[in-house]
Amino acid sequence: MKASTLILGALILVGLAGSAYCYPERAFLDRSGKDFSLKDLSSKKVHLSDFKGKVVLINFFATWCPPCRLEIPELVEIYNQNKKKGLIILGVSLDMEKAPFVLKGFVRDMKIPYPILIGTQEVAERYEVSGIPTTVVINKDGKIHKRFKGLVPTEHLETAIKALL
DSSP: OHHHHHHHHHHHHHHHHHHOOBOOOGGGTTOBOOOOEEEETTSOEEEGGGGTTSEEEEEEEOTTOHHHHHHHHHHHHHHHHHGGGTEEEEEEEOOTTSOHHHHHHHHHHHTOOSOEEEOOHHHHHHTTOOSSSEEEEEOTTSBEEEEEESOOOHHHHHHHHHTTO
16 A cells, blocks of 8 residues: 555656746757747648748647646637637647547647647657647747747746747
């Protein structure tokens, strides 16, 4: 009984640590956002380069991730408030082994209006995603402006994108 309690406690601590946010890592700033080609939920290929000249927020997430689920309604609100100003949000699902219909149901249930792309291990490695959620803000010149790891307070995301729009 004690061993299972200790294991459960350790898992809770790991989960809480994963939900903490950190400020952008300087090593990533001003790097070019690495182009990728991923399929959306309709199997249409989407390239990051399709959005050249726009501010792009890329959110790496998974359907099973509690901090991701908490963050998505905030991203929906930010998107709805800023899409007319040219903000693009791309959700990149790292649920690589789930059937697309499961992801479609998740998108419908969460009322996500922005494009959801089916991520790959290659893209996750290219953006050095070591935990989720991970959010990357790319400026109009295609350079990484901010990078956040973990659950990010809405005001930090809003500040990052408003400076660029």
